[in-house]
Each structure stands twice: as structure tokens, then as C-alpha cells.
Amino acid sequence: MRRYFSLRDRESISIRGLAPIVFLIIPLLLLAGCLTPADPGTPTDAVASADPGTAADAGDPGAGEAEIALDTAAPAEEEREGLWAVEFPPGAEWVNTGGPLTMAALEGRYVLLDFWTYGCINCYHMVPNLNELQRLYQDNLVVVGVHSAKFSQESETENIREAVQRYEIEYPVLNDAEMVLWQAYHVPGWPTILLIGPDGRIIGGHVGEWPLEMMTIAMDRALAGESDAAPPLPEELAAAGRTYLPPSVLRYPEGIFHDAESQLLFIADTGNHRIIAVDPESGTVRAVYGDGTAGIADGTGPGARFRRPRGIARLGDGMYVADTGNHAIRRIDLADDTVTTVARGGLREFNNLRSPWGLAAHGGILYIGNAGEHQVWAYDPASGAVFPYAGSGHEGVRDGDPREAEFAQPSGLHVQGDTLWVADPESSAIRTINLVDGTVTTLIGTGLFDFGDRDGPLEGALLMHAADVSVLEGIPYILDTYNSKVKRVINSVVHTVPVAGLNEPKAFTTEGSRLWIADTNNHRIVYLSAEGGPVTALRLTPGDAGPARTISVRQNLREDNLELTLILPEDFKLNEESPNTVAFRTTGGTEYARRIESTAAGRERVVIPWSELVEAGLVDTHSPRQSVQVSLWLYYCEREEETVCLFDAGTYTLALEQAPTAQGNAEMTHRVGEQGL
Incomplete structure (x- = not known):
């Protein structure tokens, strides 16, 4: 059995073996993923921001150019040392396994390392591809997610465990909390993939989203001529892919909308792939849309299918749903409960619907937080047209002309008068768009790596991955997701609303003087008064089932x-x-x-x-x-x-x-x- 490099050897590994790889990747980052600040392992209230113009989206076909050539030839003896993989950090915590794994125990199999962070939209896009790759090559390959956090909140193992369950990740995940492997391999951004051969050599890799068909080509090429059977899997892998079932009817709800006309709450029960309409006073369920199975199918009520739905908004006599996992916009006809698909994109093209998140309606137009494109889009039901409204598609924080402005994963949307409010999580920012002339303005936030938890004047306030924004009685409210807080802005000053017990809430809506919150990691819907105080959980009861x-x-x-x-x-x-x-x-x-x-x-x-x-x-x-x-x-x-x-x-x-x-x-x-x- 060969000796894998320990972490104290990592300088020689990085410089002698991986430096050529890093130099190949960096010039191509505009086609790939997100750059990191100079010291990615330092969680602080405010880290000096990277140049916004250098951080960009991944996942387009062009990102395939940012890859490391597959090297299956035996290296010369003098070159071998710099090409060996690094052993996993001893004492690091694991998720989705029965115990810690070692590279030595995986010898004889291919190992794919996926460097990711759970707030990253491009990393989110990779999960189904990696799940499928693991299934296709289960006899020869082990996929390992190396979670290297961008935000300090993301470095906690329990939060990673929630993300693994929320995204339905089926492979083991290592918490690289101290960024040890990240620094050892000189990883330039999220997501980055490295492919390691059965003998422990690094033979290829990729920066940015990597389409499944390209990964299968790489694996088939690597396996060509292989005749030796892979050794048995370590027993620690037996626990990978276990499904966590929360003690609740809901599972990771990430969208909520109060419909003033019907006086119903529409809840995106995201982890159960369905929409539920509920009476907010009694908790009685009035309608269910989707059969709870991930997929895409039009139909009536429970005869339809969604895949991780999120944002919800009403326009006319239809309730619109951002069907994030299907990269689609769906419409529920409130007269007959039929669900139809009105727009659909995908991951393989630029300028497309890619992970639509939040929705808001105004003036007959549906506005879409098109998170995967780092843009705000619009849908016109009259013509059926869906098109970019604001944002160049580059990930960053830039104001001004809507064609040149930059967003970072725009998610929650809210319309107040002629202003469209935008929660921009990856920049921990709150933005506005003037719906008259399209001008983009930033109220809170300065860069992709400027985050924290600081109240006070707008120009100095810090949020952490704020996912939603709303306006109640003229006062802007912010869902500061990674801080698990609600904040509001009064006279250009940010204040924390006194509320406790939330766990990474992803969405909220207003009704009267109440805030209704999708308390995502607690698998529940809660409400509180605009002034704060204790939260009250909504108790869901099956509707029209007669008396108990x-x-x-x-x-x-x-x-x-x-x-x-x-x-x-x-x-x-x-x-x-x-x-x-x-x-x-x-x-x-x-x-x-x-x-x-x-x-x-x-x-x-x-x-x-x-x-x-x-x-x-x-x-x-x-x-x-x-x-x-x-x-x-x-x-x-x-x-x-x-x-x-x-x-x-x-x-x-x-x-x-x-x-x-x-x-x-x-x-x-x-x-x-x-x-x-």
C-alpha cells in the first residue's frame, strides 16, 4: 500500500504537482466558478472583497474548457511525488458516512473530490450530476464532497448535515472547516473537481459546473483498459445516502406567499416537492398541488409534479411557482386547480432560466429572481415571452444601468409601488430596481466576501446570505438567513427584530401586521408580529376530512x-x-x-x-x-x-x-x- 501525503507535506504537493494545474485554471475562471478572497479560511465580519468583475457563473457548456487534461499515463519517477493525492485531515468531521474515511482505505478505486459550499448555486447544480455519476460507476468510483465554506455559518457540521439532507446528496461529505484540503490543492473557486486514480495519482479535474455527459466521458476514458476489480468498499460508506425524515409534515419549506384575495397561505414544501394552500387562521389545508415526487408533470392538484419549488406569486387568476429544480415557471389555475408549465430553461445554455428562485408580480408582469444566471428576469403572460430584465449575468455587486448591473444569485423579490426589492444572497446584499427606468441600487452590501452581523446605518450594516426581503406598513424587512434573524430598516438604519428559535429561514411573506416565515431547517411555518417577540408555529391539519x-x-x-x-x-x-x-x-x-x-x-x-x-x-x-x-x-x-x-x-x-x-x-x-x- 502506498503512503499518501500527509498535510505537513502539502507545500511540496501544491507547488511541485498542482501549480501547473492551477495556472491552467485561473485564466479560464470567467467561464467557470467563483474566485475566493486571499484567505478563504478566515471567517470575519468583513473580509476585503475580491474584484466583483472576476467572480462569475459556471455551468454553461463553455465551462468545459476550464478542465485539467486527463492523465492516465504513468509519470516519470522524478515527477511522481508532486502528483499524489493528499490524505484526508485526521479528526475532520464527516456527514453521510458511518465514520471517517481515508484515502488509503479507498485505494484501488477512483475518487472524485468535489470542492463545494452549500450556499453556492453552481455547487447546487452539480448535486444531481454527482449523485448519478456515483450510481453509474459505483463499482469503481467514490464521490467525496469536500465542503469548504465561504460563509462562517456554513462551516458548522450540523448546518452542512442539513444541507446534505436538503439537497438530497447521496455521497459522503467531509467538512473541510479549516480549509486544509482547499489550500493544499490550491483550489481557486467553487465548485472545483479533482479526479484521483486507483493508485492515488491526480489524473484530471475541472473548475465550475461539469455536465454529466462530460464526466461520464472522463470516467469511461479513465476506465478504458481497466481489468482489475475494485476492492470492497469500506464499511464506513454503508451510511451514505441515508434519508433524514423530519418530525413534521413539511420538509425544508423554502417559499411562502399570502394571497390577499383568497386569504390563503401558499407554502412551497420544497423538500416534499409540492405546494400546499392553507388557511392561516386554522391551519387547515385547502389544496395540495404535486404528488410529492420530484419530477415535472402538468396535471390537476396532486396529479402534477414539481422539483424543489420555491418562490410563489399571484398574477391575475393564476398562482405562479418558481419550480427551481426544473428550471421552470409553473402556473396554478385557481379556478380549476390545474398546473401548467409556462416557461422552462435548463443548465446547458447561456441566457436561460437556471434555478429560478423568487417571484413578484407588478403591472401584468411576473419578475423572476433567476439565481443561476445572476439576473432578474421577467415573464409576460400576454405574449408568453420570458426575458432578462436586469443584470449582465456576471456575478458581483454593480449598480446603475440594468444591462450592466451585476447580481449574485438574486432570490427573494418584493414589489412596493414602482420599486422591486431584491435579496442578493451571495453578496449578502439588498438591492432595488426602479421599475420605471430599470436603475439598480444597492442599499446594503459592498462585495461578494463582505458579510457578517452588524446593525446600524445602511452603509456599514452587514448581513449573511440574506435570502428574502419584504415591506410591511412601509418598513423594509430582511430575512438574514445565515444569521437566522429578521431585520428591518427604519430611517436608513438597520435594526434586529427580537425573535429567537429560527434556523436558516429562507422566505417570508406579510399578512396584516404579521410576518409569516418559512423556518426552513426547523421544517415549519411560523408567524410573529411586526415588532417581534415569540414566534407561533402554524399547525397544519388535513382539510375537509370531517371532524376528527x-x-x-x-x-x-x-x-x-x-x-x-x-x-x-x-x-x-x-x-x-x-x-x-x-x-x-x-x-x-x-x-x-x-x-x-x-x-x-x-x-x-x-x-x-x-x-x-x-x-x-x-x-x-x-x-x-x-x-x-x-x-x-x-x-x-x-x-x-x-x-x-x-x-x-x-x-x-x-x-x-x-x-x-x-x-x-x-x-x-x-x-x-x-x-x-
Whole structure:
């Protein structure tokens, strides 16, 4: 077994082996990813900004030019030392594995290192490609995400773990919190990929987004002539790709809109790939759009499909959705609940819809935070035209003429009068666009690497990856996402609104004197008054399911189980890919949710130990009598063709009496389709 270079050897590795690679990459960065400041490993309140004109978007076909030539030939002996990979830092924390990995343990396989940071839109675009590459070459390749944080908030392992689950990353991720590997390899920007051969040599790489077909060409070329079988995978990899199921009906909600006409909240349940319309007063769900499966399909209500939807806005009699993962704009007809696709782009071309994020409507036009292009776009329903409105497409902070202005991943949008407010997360900035002449102005923020948490006059205030902005009663409010705070601007001075308990909230909306917040990493919707104070969580209840039926049970909480039986209509089955859920809630507000796995049968049986609910805090072994509300959220489709998919909901109350000895399973039966929406 060869010796991999330790971190104390990294100067010789970087200079002798990787310097030629770095010199090849840097001139091509305008076609690739984002440059970093001189010292990327120093999280501070304000780091000197890089030249805004040097940081640019990746992911276009031209970015393929910024790649390191694949080198599969054996190097001369005197050159070998500089080409070997670096061992992973000892003591570094890992996510998506059963324990730390080592390069030595991966010897005999190809290893692809993806240097990324979770707020980077170009890194986000790479995730499905890398997931698929890992699946295609699972016998020979291990993909390792090396998370090298831009923002200080991103360097915390628990936050990375949330991002791994939110983006549905299926491969192991190393937290390079001290930027050790980043500096050892002289990585110039996010994302950067290095391909390491089975013998530990660096044989190729790429800066910026890399299309899947180009990665497969590189892998096929590397594997040409390979005859040796790869060794068994380390047991630590067995945990990669595990799905985290939050104790909530929602999963990473990232969009919310209050519709003044219908008086409903429309929630982008992003992690469940659906839109939910809710009565804000009662929490009753009035409509569900999307079957909870990632995809793109037009249809009625739950018969449609979305992929990581986010921004929502109403224009006329339609509710528009930024279907981020599909690079599309979708329209919900509020008269008949049909979902249609009105515009769609993709990752392979410049000047396209690429990860549309926030939406706002004004004067018959829908404005789009086209985050993947670092531009604000517009959609005209009358003509069907979708086009760039402001931003050159270069990533940066530049004001003035809309054709020359620069944005950095524009996301949340809000219209107030003739002003379009823009939250620009990668520059931690708040921008405005004059809708009369298009002039772009920056209120907060000065550069791509100027961030922190500082209130005060606008010119000195600092935010961290602020994702949304709104105006309530004439006062601008800012969702300071990575600081998990709400801020407002009064007389050109930034103030923190007193609120606690948020975890990377991604979107908010206003209703009366209330702020409704998508508290993303807490998997919930909360509201608070404009003045701040304690937040109140919205408790979702399946709508139109009739009054909750009460079932009395006598159980031993240590030995007995709750047995739930679902009886489906003839020729129907539960959709295996949808988030079918049984949710529990106590009168005190404690919640716990559990996914229901489908067997594609006409009858499903779910056994839930009471001890599981005790551990989740739902029931108390010291209380002789207690009450638990049970809600069912179910998607069911035709068994053969799956051309018809429906949503069903049910609500029950379990009146529980504790028994000193085992009583057997408590039975609960739900007939799907007889109670639902």
C-alpha cells in the first residue's frame, strides 16, 4: 500500500504537482466558478472583497474548457511525488458516512473530490450530476464532497448535515472547516473537481459546473483498459445516502406567499416537492398541488409534479411557482386547480432560466429572481415571452444601468409601488430596481466576501446570505438567513427584530401586521408580529376530512403497538415515491411524523411501537390518560397505469389509557378516499 501525503507535506504537493494545474485554471475562471478572497479560511465580519468583475457563473457548456487534461499515463519517477493525492485531515468531521474515511482505505478505486459550499448555486447544480455519476460507476468510483465554506455559518457540521439532507446528496461529505484540503490543492473557486486514480495519482479535474455527459466521458476514458476489480468498499460508506425524515409534515419549506384575495397561505414544501394552500387562521389545508415526487408533470392538484419549488406569486387568476429544480415557471389555475408549465430553461445554455428562485408580480408582469444566471428576469403572460430584465449575468455587486448591473444569485423579490426589492444572497446584499427606468441600487452590501452581523446605518450594516426581503406598513424587512434573524430598516438604519428559535429561514411573506416565515431547517411555518417577540408555529391539519374521529385504546406503552391499516380503493395503490405520512400531535403542540412505505398492495399495514412515541415525547409513561391527534397524508394512484393520482387525508383522536400489562396491538383502520380533500 502506498503512503499518501500527509498535510505537513502539502507545500511540496501544491507547488511541485498542482501549480501547473492551477495556472491552467485561473485564466479560464470567467467561464467557470467563483474566485475566493486571499484567505478563504478566515471567517470575519468583513473580509476585503475580491474584484466583483472576476467572480462569475459556471455551468454553461463553455465551462468545459476550464478542465485539467486527463492523465492516465504513468509519470516519470522524478515527477511522481508532486502528483499524489493528499490524505484526508485526521479528526475532520464527516456527514453521510458511518465514520471517517481515508484515502488509503479507498485505494484501488477512483475518487472524485468535489470542492463545494452549500450556499453556492453552481455547487447546487452539480448535486444531481454527482449523485448519478456515483450510481453509474459505483463499482469503481467514490464521490467525496469536500465542503469548504465561504460563509462562517456554513462551516458548522450540523448546518452542512442539513444541507446534505436538503439537497438530497447521496455521497459522503467531509467538512473541510479549516480549509486544509482547499489550500493544499490550491483550489481557486467553487465548485472545483479533482479526479484521483486507483493508485492515488491526480489524473484530471475541472473548475465550475461539469455536465454529466462530460464526466461520464472522463470516467469511461479513465476506465478504458481497466481489468482489475475494485476492492470492497469500506464499511464506513454503508451510511451514505441515508434519508433524514423530519418530525413534521413539511420538509425544508423554502417559499411562502399570502394571497390577499383568497386569504390563503401558499407554502412551497420544497423538500416534499409540492405546494400546499392553507388557511392561516386554522391551519387547515385547502389544496395540495404535486404528488410529492420530484419530477415535472402538468396535471390537476396532486396529479402534477414539481422539483424543489420555491418562490410563489399571484398574477391575475393564476398562482405562479418558481419550480427551481426544473428550471421552470409553473402556473396554478385557481379556478380549476390545474398546473401548467409556462416557461422552462435548463443548465446547458447561456441566457436561460437556471434555478429560478423568487417571484413578484407588478403591472401584468411576473419578475423572476433567476439565481443561476445572476439576473432578474421577467415573464409576460400576454405574449408568453420570458426575458432578462436586469443584470449582465456576471456575478458581483454593480449598480446603475440594468444591462450592466451585476447580481449574485438574486432570490427573494418584493414589489412596493414602482420599486422591486431584491435579496442578493451571495453578496449578502439588498438591492432595488426602479421599475420605471430599470436603475439598480444597492442599499446594503459592498462585495461578494463582505458579510457578517452588524446593525446600524445602511452603509456599514452587514448581513449573511440574506435570502428574502419584504415591506410591511412601509418598513423594509430582511430575512438574514445565515444569521437566522429578521431585520428591518427604519430611517436608513438597520435594526434586529427580537425573535429567537429560527434556523436558516429562507422566505417570508406579510399578512396584516404579521410576518409569516418559512423556518426552513426547523421544517415549519411560523408567524410573529411586526415588532417581534415569540414566534407561533402554524399547525397544519388535513382539510375537509370531517371532524376528527375518536378511538379509545387501552395500551401498555412499553410493550404494545399501534397497528394502522390502510384500505385502498380497488385497483389503486399508495404512490411509493410520495411522502405518505402519519403525523402525531399532542394538545401541548409536540409533533412527530413517520413515513409510510408502500408495498403497492390494496391494503397497507403499519405497526408503530408506543415506545417509539414515548421516545419522541408524544406520550408520557407517567400519565394514566392522554390524548393524541393522528393525521394521515396519503397519495394514491392507479395500480397499473398510474395516470390518475389522488390525495387523501384523515384526522383521528386517540384517547389513550395506560394499562399495567400488555394488551396486544391497538387497531386503527382508515379507508383511503372516503375522507380526503
